[in-house]
Amino acid sequence: MKKFTFKIFAVAITLLLSTSLSLELLAQSAGYEVLFDGGSLEKWRSKSTPSSPIKGWKVEDGMLFMEGEGGGDIITKDKYGDFELVFEFNLTEKANSGIKYFVDTIYNEKSGEMKVNGPEYQIIDDYNYEGVKEDPNGTTSTGAAYLFYPPKNKQLNPHGEWNKGKIVAKGKKVSHWLNGKKLVSYTRGSKDYLKKKTANKFKDDKNYGELKEGHILITDHGDKVFFRNIKIKKL
Template identity: 80%
Template structure:
């Protein structure tokens, strides 16, 4: 015979669980902070002007994307040091984007706020984007630490398909992942990293990749790339 009180209690638990989205429940169970829940950009701000609207960035069907040009990069309101960032992305043909980390802004009396750049998890259409196809070492392809380290053992799904990216940063060590596979790892500031930096366009940026913590940034290259399920865990 069913215990009526236990039955009512079970129904109450089910209803309470239903009040939370699946992402919220996942975040609670794994200590992730949801950065984009499919409906709000409350955790983000414009890179150049935190008080301005994030023009051009649209939310539709639980996804985030740049609709048009001139919206500009967006950054998290919070800064992160040791972290694990997980995100899903879906490229359109020939699209180019990326996620940067250890980014900060400083105040300049002449120009207002300006960005301290940071390492980038490259996101781009490897199959169609000419610049990537012509890149001899792959350091501009999806999953690369842009202009520093190329990805290995990559299984990128083509434009129109969802991929899952992951960045793990602990101390000076960083690793990039794609669809459950580790693509690369490197150490910020070590001899090899500094050599590569001296040979690329960031050679004069002394702060590039050197900050202990910083914002996470989604780039705007004027292309349509869809994002969803963006979450971060402090380590």
């Protein structure tokens, strides 16, 4: 019996250690590049200090999340043009985060700061975050193209439960998805897009949403949001 139990334990450990590799192989077979495999952040870097180790972000039990303060936004080391990005997220109560795309790092020698521009897939606790409940336009709720387009036909699982998000960008056309349903569809640089831009805080940022390719960014708003199974496919 002891020998049999040991064999079961050994098999379980082997399966656990091979999970990340198995997930990556499955993703690759479907044409995806794994950006977060549940084990490391080797494909990410700090937005503001690219040469320094990532701080504040923790990897545990196959999940990525903020632990403490001062971590800052993180971005992919590589840039992407046409793509399909898929990810899972699990909110904590009143948490706020988001995923940006087509962002770039522009070093300002005078200020010594890095500036990042890019549209955002909003991720927030719709049910408990006061700002969202007071937003009449819905452009700050989960799945929205932040401050541009509100989500439609949304089914967001509450905090404590996992949700599946997706962003598809092909040429100038972009769509946001949540739990298998399309929420948002828009065209970067269109008359409607530019009109909305002139009415929000990005009006003076000429590069916002206009890049042909850019980094993927996960925001740090000081709240704990869990992420897993982040992968991207070039289209």
